Amino acid sequence: MASLKTxxxxxxxxxxxxxxxPKPDILRTALTCKxxxxxSLNSLWKTLKPSRDNRYPRPDLKxxxxxYDIMTKYWPRSPGIQYTKKIDIGHCLNWNSPAAHTLLELLEDGKLRPSIIELELYxxxxxxxxxxxxxxxxxxxxxxxSIRLHATAPFAKLVDLHKVTYLELCYNPPSFGPGFEFQLRSKSLVNTAIxxxxxxxxxxxxxxxxxxxNGNATMGDDVIELNTIFDKLKILQDVFESFKRLRVLTISGYFFxxxxxxxxxRNVKKLVVTGTLSSTWWRKLAACPLVGLETLELYICDASGSLYADIFPFLADELPTESLRLEDVAVVSLKNFVCDRNRKPLDMYxxxxRRNPMIDLCTKRWALNEKAVKILQEGLELVLRELRKCKIAAINTYIxxxxxxxxxxxxxxxxxxxxKLVITNIAGNLPEQLSRLEIRGMNIGDRCREQLQEYLEESINETAGAYAQFEEGKLGITEKKFMEDCIKKLADRVKESEDYVFKAERFVAIPIERFIKRMRLLQHGIIRNMLLKKMEAGDELRMGTVLDIWLQAVNDFEKYDEPEIYATGYNISMSESKDVFMSDPLFCLVNRFFTPPSLVIFSNSVIVSSQAQSPFLK
Structure with a gap:
């Protein structure tokens, strides 16, 4: 253990x-030893940041x-203020508040010399x-x-845009009353914004x-068809193609x-997309080479799905993303890939x-997981397809x-x-007569004729055997009587057969239902994990092997506890992505000064930064 001197x-x-x-414990530590x-003061004062509850006041709030009282009474006299490196005021200041002016006075007088300032002024x-x-x-x-300012001032008046290296644009369409023409508003608004x-x-x-x-905003753009804004989007695309130094591109929310x-x-290394997109967008992504791209993060809702049918009626005929099969992709340089696993095309991972050999281990595992899920779904469909035939075989056995x-x-x-019956059936080894039972269109009369002929033969033989010792005409034995007895025995035999059939059908119904339920319960947890381990070991999986493992687990169902049964496979964490522009009511600026050396200014929702060697403010 280190000594106090050390x-x-x-x-x-x-x-x-x-x-x-916690801060109180650091203060107590400081008071125990000079x-x-x-x-201690360095740790306490290194970052000045109001508590969460105080970060969103309005003017004149308590x-x-x-x-303001804390800033004026305690900051100037505290010996710890010299250690302050960062001030994170957030939403705590209004441009006309005494606190904002006091903060500037402390900075201008040199009493406060932080390295980083973050605040927002409205x-x-x-x-x-x-x-x-x-x-x-x-x-x-x-x-x-470095200083980061959120403000509602025109940033073009304050910033030399040519030196900006980091920019955030936030599109905030104005809201109109219910009587506003949606079509006119949407088309003109989107074209102006682009x-x-x-x-x-x-x-x-x-x-x-x-x-x-753009957050989750779609109102105002939801009735626009792509061909009506295509020319303007082409202009925007041409501008992006001119960027030679862009390394990180983030599209968050609705992008027109x-x-x-x-x-x-071509030089972008990281692409992050968050929003509501269609299956057409996925096809374009798959076809794009994305030359040099190393990181791709996607957090996407399906615009082609039923949830957005009213918002995007022109996408009603598109295939939902979950039904789109991604056969191949053009990008070959990915090292990291993250995607919302609940809204993705089939076979995406x-x-x-397959096309990106340097891709991260997590994605490779999800690809194996995707393959295992596909195999299991095919296996379950195979079992369900043959289930009726197996049920008939089981009923006949128990009859x-x-x-x-x-x-x-x-x-x-x-x-x-x-x-065993399921495996035998899938392997094609069931008796021929059982297979015939399942031929669609097989005449039920033919099957009944065979059964009745068998019962009739048995009834005639039984009656003839009983009457063999009597001569015709004695004891009232006549052909009519013989026929009546045969028919009675036939009816009894049919009734007896029906009883056995009913008993067998009733017996197998519940166990077969439990059999399928067990298969489904085991499918996404235990069996998938078993297959993943085999695939990671390089084993080749055939359907027969998969079904053997699966059905053995069905038989051993009692030995698994509930957490195992409901396990969902790999626990792979996903990183999360996080941030118009100044065209009067639609756009705001954010100005921020980056280090080292950089200066940024940003309004309401736009962040700009520069790596220039001298201040880029005009």
């Missing part, structure tokens, strides 16, 4: 330890007044405050200073990171149309793994057993016998 001489160790302690005070007068932040930023070295986006991007040729953010696929520039006086078997014995 800890005080190596503050890096203490700082690492303090990361795992030599620990500097490191939370903002409390924040209101028509925010531009004045932004000018003060701009002036302050010019007094600091871009090597050791052109505005292209104009902004045309002024940012040095982008290395771009993000489009669910079938519009933005082909990324296998297609990406015979019951006639011979055998008691019904227990469930385990039945499961074992029925499993």
């Amino acid at each position: 800890l005080t001489t190596t503050p890096e160790i203490l700082d690492h330890i303090f990361q795992y302690l 030599t620990l005070l500097p490191t 939370a903002e007044r409390i924040f 209101g028509s007068g925010a531009e004045k405050l932004l000018q003060r932040f701009k002036k302050y930023s010019e007094s600091r070295s871009l090597v050791d200073f 052109v505005g986006c292209a104009e902004i991007l045309r002024q940012t040729p040095n982008l290395t990171d771009f993000k489009w953010e 149309h669910p079938s519009f696929f933005l082909v990324p520039p 296998q297609s990406f793994v 015979k057993r019951f006639k011979e006086g055998h008691p019904p078997p227990d469930e385990k014995e039945f499961m074992a016998d029925f499993s």
Whole structure:
């Protein structure tokens, strides 16, 4: 264990330890030993960030007044303020609040010298405050200073777009009353937005990171057909093709149309897409080479599905994504692939793994999982397809057993016998007469004739045997009497046969239902995991082998506990993706100063950043 002296001489160790302690405990530690005070203050004051409950005030709210009191009464006099490296104010400031002006005064007076500032300013007068932040930023070295501002001021007046390297654009269509013409609103709005986006991007040729953010908004664009905006989208596509330095492209939310696929520039290394997209979009993705792309992340809802039928009526005839089979993909350079597994085309993972040898291990496992699921579904369909034939065979078997006086078997014995019957049937080894029973269109009269002829022969023989010792005409024996007795015995035999059939049918019904239920319960947990292990070991899986494993598990069902049965296979975590533009009411700017050296400014929802060697603010 390290001594106190060692800890005080190596503050890096203490700082690492303090990361795992709550603030009150760090303060108590500082009060116990004077030599620990500097490191404790550094941990306590390194980042100034209001609590979650106080991050969304409006002007004159109590939370903002409390924040202002803390800032004015405690910050200037605290010995820990010298250790502050980052201020994360978030939504805690309004442009006309005393707290915003006090923060600027502390910065301008040099009492507070953070390396990073993050805050958001809203209101028509925010531009004045932004000018003060701009002036302050010019007094600091871009090597050791970064500021991120969210504001509702026109960023083109404050930022040299040519030097911007990081940009976020957020499309916020205005809301109209219920009487507004949807068709007119949609077409004009979307075309204006596309052109505005292209104009902004045309002024940012040095982008290395771009993000489009539209949340879940579809209102205003939902009746637009692709051909009505295709020309404008072509302009936008041409602008993106001109980007030579773009490395990260993120499309979050509705991007003008669910079938519009933005082909990324050749130098993009990471593509993230989140939104409501159609099966046409998936086909375009599969056909695009995506040259040089290393990371692809997809979190997609199906615009072709029934859920969006009213919103996208022009996609009603498209195949739902879950029914689309992705036979092949053109990209060959992927190293990392993440996708929402609940909304994907069939065989998607296998297609990406087959064409991308360097792809990550998780995706390879999901490809095996996808293959196992497909094999199991085919196996279940095969069993269900042959189930009626097997049920008939089982009924015939137990009719015979019951006639011979055998008691019904227990469930385990039945499961074992029925499993063998299923395997035998699928292998094509059932008796010929049983196979004939299942021929569709087979005349039921022919089957009944065979059975009745057998019963009639037995009835005649039995009656003839009983009457053989009597001469004709004695004891009232006549042909009519003989016929009547034969018919009676035939009826008794048919009735007896019906009783055995009913008994056999009633007996097999419940066990067969449990048999299928067990197969389904085992399908996605235990059996899939068994197949995955075999495939990972390089074993070749044939349907006969799969069914042997599966049906053996059905017979051993009792030995599995519930967590095993309901297991879902691999527990693979998926990363999550996270962020118009200034064309008056539609777009806002975010200005942010990146390090090192960089400067960014951003309004309401657009983030811009630059890696220039000098301030890019005009």
